[in-house]
Amino acid sequence: xRGCPADMDGxxxxxxxxxxxxxxxxxxEITHADDEINLPPCGGSEGRxxxxxxxxxxxxxxxxxxxxxxxxxxxxxxxxxxHAADLPxxxxxxxxxxxxxxxxxxxxxxxSLSDLSLDPSLSFLHTDAAPYPKxxxxxxxxxxxxxxxxxxxxxxxxxxTSLLETLDFAVEEFAYNQSVDTIPGEIRRMGALVGQDAKAxxxxxxxxxxxxxxxxxxxxxxxxxxxxxxxxVVLGQxxxxxxxxxxxxxxxxxxxxxxxxxxxxxxxxxVSHQPDIxxxxxxxxxxxxxxxxxxxxxxxxxxxTARIGAFVPRGAWACGGPFVIExxxxxxxxxxxxxxxxPAR
Numbered sequence: 001x002r003g004c005p006a007d008m009d010g011x012x013x014x015x016x017x018x019x020x021x022x023x024x025x026x027x028x029e030i031t032h033a034d035d036e037i038n039l040p041p042c043g044g045s046e047g048r049x050x051x052x053x054x055x056x057x058x059x060x061x062x063x064x065x066x067x068x069x070x071x072x073x074x075x076x077x078x079x080x081x082x083h084a085a086d087l088p089x090x091x092x093x094x095x096x097x098x099x100x101x102x103x104x105x106x107x108x109x110x111x112s113l114s115d116l117s118l119d120p121s122l123s124f125l126h127t128d129a130a131p132y133p134k135x136x137x138x139x140x141x142x143x144x145x146x147x148x149x150x151x152x153x154x155x156x157x158x159x160x161t162s163l164l165e166t167l168d169f170a171v172e173e174f175a176y177n178q179s180v181d182t183i184p185g186e187i188r189r190m191g192a193l194v195g196q197d198a199k200a201x202x203x204x205x206x207x208x209x210x211x212x213x214x215x216x217x218x219x220x221x222x223x224x225x226x227x228x229x230x231x232x233v234v235l236g237q238x239x240x241x242x243x244x245x246x247x248x249x250x251x252x253x254x255x256x257x258x259x260x261x262x263x264x265x266x267x268x269x270x271v272s273h274q275p276d277i278x279x280x281x282x283x284x285x286x287x288x289x290x291x292x293x294x295x296x297x298x299x300x301x302x303x304x305t306a307r308i309g310a311f312v313p314r315g316a317w318a319c320g321g322p323f324v325i326e327x328x329x330x331x332x333x334x335x336x337x338x339x340x341x342x343p344a345r
Contacts, residue, residue, distance in 0.1 A: 087195040088148035092117075093137045093160070096319035097151040097174050099125045100190040103321065104200055107131075111147040121282075124315040124323040139163045149193060176320075179243045180328065183320045184208050207322045211247065214325070214332050218249035219341030223276035225331070226253040226265075230281055232294050234265040244317050244324065248331035250277065267294070271302050276338060277331075278303065282310040307338060 087109050092098045095116040102113070102125050110132050116122050117129035135141045139160045142150055150164055154173045164171050172193055174186060184204035191200020225245050227235040235241035236252070236259035245252045253275045259265065270278070280295040300308060311334055316327040 088193075090194055091135065091142060091145055091147035091150050092152070093135060093142075093150060094153035094174070095119070095122050096153060096176065096321070097190070098129060099123055099319055099321045099323075100174075100187065101151065101194065102128050103203060104187070104191050104196045105194045106196075109194060111145045112141070120314055122315060122318045124313070124318070124321065124326075126315065139167075142169060143167065151190070151193065178238055178240050178320075180211060180240070180247050180324060181243070183322065183324060186320055187322065203322050207325055210325045211328065214328050215247055215249075217332055217336070217341070219339075221339040221341065222249055222251045223335060223339045224253045224256070224273075225250040225277035225279060226270065226275045227279045228265070228270065228294065229262075230289065230292055230294065232264050232267055232270075233262050234259055234270075236260045236263055240317050240320065240324070244312075244327045245331060247328045249335050250331060267297060267299050271299050274303060275306060277311070277334065278306055278308040279311050279331075280308060282314060307334065 087106065089111045090101050090105055090109050091111040092101045092113050095114055098113040098117040101110060102117075112133040112135045113129050115134050115136050117132075117134065118126050120126045123129060133145075135145075137152075137160060142164055148170065150169055150171045152161060152171065152173055154175045161171055161173065174190075184207055187204040187207070188197075188200050191197050191204075227241045227245070229235065234254040236254040236257075238260050239262065242252050242255055253270075253273060254263070254265065257265075257269070257273070278300070281292065283289065283292040295308075300306075311330050312327045313323075313330060316323050316330075
């Protein structure tokens with residue numbers, strides 16, 4: 001599984017897939033971001049999984065919401081009276097802090113971002129990260145760059161963090177976000193650190209309004225959904241994915257079965273519980289893996305009434321940020337398709 005590891009310190013993770021963190025890909029078929037998987041019918045009967053979507057990726061394919069957010073950030077940047085020369089230079093060594101820095105800091109403030117900022121399965125803003133210098137999370141790189149502030153994750157290499165603090169570098173650690181409700185606080189905190197409080201407040205407030213609007217669309221009908229990642233790992237209670245599924249008005253089958261965090265789930269158990277929605281990962285085109293083949297297993301054909309696909313925009317629930325709202329939106333719209341709150345439908 002390509003997750004947002006808890007120990008995301010700017011280096012490629014070396015842990016086995018079963019311990020990698022919570023991430024899911026773009027909405028759509030395994031090869032296209034807005035299409036569902038077409039599973040062959042079982043036993044000659046017709047399945048429910050139909051091809052849909054435009055093939056456009058995630059945010060960009062749904063009304064340009066990604067562009068709208070970045071435009072709002074740009075306008076907010078122009079309206080501020082502060083200049084980059086008066087603001088701290090920031091070095092981010094974590095893929096999750098990378099994205100908050102990209103959204104909030106002015107370009108001249110960004111000393112460097114982590115190597116993983118370019119990974120589309122981990123970073124929703126990977127294209128925006130391209131122009132900036134990269135680091136691999138080593139203390140030597142910080143010493144040479146001499147930033148005013150280093151931001152990283154609490155599960156990054158503690159030796160690096162301790163060494164930097166010993167050398168009198170200012171270091172701020174961010175916990176890996178596990179809830180849709182903690183995201184606004186993290187946005188505001190980063191805004192204060194980079195000297196962009198007004199911009200952070202605007203983004204956080206918009207996120208809170210959007211989340212409240214989506215939650216207001218819930219109703220008693222709560223279909224079951226399960227995030228089924230590489231090698232059959234599910235995202236259970238306590239994960240960001242679990243929080244997103246709940247906010248969309250769905251029931252996380254993994255949580256209902258007593259699974260927490262990231263845990264392997266036998267395919268037989270998944271099939272026996274007949275979930276309404278199976279959210280699978282979209283393989284990386286340049287890194288094929290046998291672990292992805294679970295999405296094409298013949299046993300899934302038994303789920304003839306289930307919707308199976310990569311419904312979540314790629315990278316949208318890997319880290320806590322305002323883009324998580326797109327994961328909630330995608331699953332809310334899917335829930336409304338299969339279990340309308342309108343009794344007349």
